[in-house]
Amino acid sequence: MDDNLDLVCEDPGSHSDVVEKVRRSLPEDDTLYELADLFKMFGDSTRMKIMFVLMESEMCVCDIAELLGISQSAISHQLRILKQSKLISSRREGKNIVCFLADDHVRSIIDQGLSHVLE
Amino acid sequence: MDDNLDLVCEDPGSHSDVVEKVRRSLPEDDTLYELADLFKMFGDSTRMKIMFVLMESEMCVCDIAELLGISQSAISHQLRILKQSKLISSRREGKNIVCFLADDHVRSIIDQGLSHVLE
DNA sequence: CTTTCATATGAGCAAATGTTCATGTGTTTA
DNA sequence: TAAACACATGAACATTTGCTCATATGAAAG
Numbered sequence: 001m002d003d004n005l006d007l008v009c010e011d012p013g014s015h016s017d018v019v020e021k022v023r024r025s026l027p028e029d030d031t032l033y034e035l036a037d038l039f040k041m042f043g044d045s046t047r048m049k050i051m052f053v054l055m056e057s058e059m060c061v062c063d064i065a066e067l068l069g070i071s072q073s074a075i076s077h078q079l080r081i082l083k084q085s086k087l088i089s090s091r092r093e094g095k096n097i098v099c100f101l102a103d104d105h106v107r108s109i110i111d112q113g114l115s116h117v118l119e
Numbered sequence: 120m121d122d123n124l125d126l127v128c129e130d131p132g133s134h135s136d137v138v139e140k141v142r143r144s145l146p147e148d149d150t151l152y153e154l155a156d157l158f159k160m161f162g163d164s165t166r167m168k169i170m171f172v173l174m175e176s177e178m179c180v181c182d183i184a185e186l187l188g189i190s191q192s193a194i195s196h197q198l199r200i201l202k203q204s205k206l207i208s209s210r211r212e213g214k215n216i217v218c219f220l221a222d223d224h225v226r227s228i229i230d231q232g233l234s235h236v237l238e
Numbered sequence: 239c240t241t242t243c244a245t246a247t248g249a250g251c252a253a254a255t256g257t258t259c260a261t262g263t264g265t266t267t268a
Numbered sequence: 269t270a271a272a273c274a275c276a277t278g279a280a281c282a283t284t285t286g287c288t289c290a291t292a293t294g295a296a297a298g
Contacts, residue, residue, distance in 0.1 A: 009179060009181040009182055009185070009215065009243085009244075018176050018178070018182075019178075019182050019185065019186050021175075021176075022172055022175040022176055022178070022186060023186055025175050026168070026171055026172070027171065027233075031233075031236060031237070032164055032167055032168060032171070033164050034236045035161075035167055035229070035232050035233065035236050036161065036162055036163055036164040036166075036167045037162075038232050038235060038236055039158050039159075039161035039162040039167075039232055040158075040159075040162035040163075041162075042154075042155065042158035042161075042162070043155055043156075043158040043159035043160075043161070043162040044155055044159075044255085044256075045151055045152050045155040046256080046257095047155075048151055048154055048155045048158075049145070049151060052145055052146065052151070053141055053145070056140070056141040056144050057137050057140075057141055059137070059138070059141070060128060060274080060275095061274070061275060061276095062128040062273090062274060062275080063128055063137075063138050066128070066138065067138050067141060067142055070257095071257080071258070072274080072275070072276095073257080073258070073259080073260095073275090073276085073277085074256075074257060074258080075275095076275060076276055076277080077256075077257080077276085077277080078256085079275095079276095080276075080277085092264095092265090094265075094266075094274095095264090095265055095266060095273060095274050095275090096128065096274065096275085097274075097275065097276095103235065105231060105232075105234065105235040108231050109228065109231045109232060109235070110154070112224060112227050112228045112231050113154050113157050113158055113224075113228060114146075114150075114154065115224065116157060116222065116224040116228070117150060117153045117154050117157055118150070128273090128274075163285085163286075165286080165287095179244080179245095180244070180245060180246095181243090181244060181245080189287095190287080190288075191244080191245070191246095192245090192246085192247085192287080192288070192289080192290095193286075193287060193288080194245095195245060195246055195247080196246085196247080196286075196287080197286080198245095198246095199246080199247085211294095211295085213244095213295075213296075214242095214243060214244050214245090214294090214295060214296060215243095215244065215245085216244075216245060216246095
């Protein structure tokens with residue numbers, strides 16, 4: 001018989017110990033959601049391009065749009081999202097809004113991704 | 120007057136030089152899409168949880184589902200996606216399919232994300 | 239060989255996402 | 269002050285995404 005309360009896979013043995021141990025090692029749910037939300041920012045090619053551009057130089061919205069060949073509106077929507085995630089900041093400079101990376105983690109995260117993609 | 124061919128923002132000066140320089144520094148489009156697709160894998164909390172679990176220990180599908188309290192079907196669908204992205208591999212072991220991280224970059228990418236999230 | 243357990247998979251659906259289009263806000267310049 | 273420019277934003281729409289439900293596959297145990 002099998003009176004294992006924490007019945008897993010019908011397996012008679014070792015599994016549940018490991019499962020319990022791993023369960024306790026997991027981060028808080030909040031942390032997991034925050035993490036996923038963070039990576040979501042890097043998971044869209046438009047946002048990715050914006051961040052790549054800003055890794056090279058701060059730049060106004062209009063230049064970003066022109067450089068990437070994406071509509072000003074689309075860029076602006078994405079910038080809003082990136083700002084909400086604290087990845088990008090901006091300042092006004094005359095008529096322009098100059099955007100720049102707000103966090104050095106952006107660079108290290110993208111670099112880690114690149115080293116995976118480039119074999 | 121303004122005979123700047125690469126007219127940007129109506130700006131009379133320095134912008135376009137920088138824009139051109141940055142444009143040349145951008146990765147290939149293919150690379151950008153691959154990168155975004157990679158990060159997309161980390162941008163869902165279910166997949167995030169799966170990877171966290173597998174960072175601690177390899178584990179069969181059924182245990183992962185049980186541990187996370189997510190349906191076997193949902194886990195299985197996500198595992199398929201993660202395998203396509205070469206982030207996870209698996210081997211058969213009797214009745215079970217044991218899953219494990221296929222790439223050490225997973226750890227470093229998640230760690231970079233964590234250090235952002237945890238201030 | 240039939241059943242059972244572990245996993246995979248397709249269809250269907252609801253929610254989230256990203257774009258465009260039209261228009262609003264704010265700043266500079268004529 | 270009016271026009272022009274830079275940017276933001278809301279609504280509408282098409283796509284993508286992730287889940288559930290039902291069912292298929294495949295190994296193992298009886």
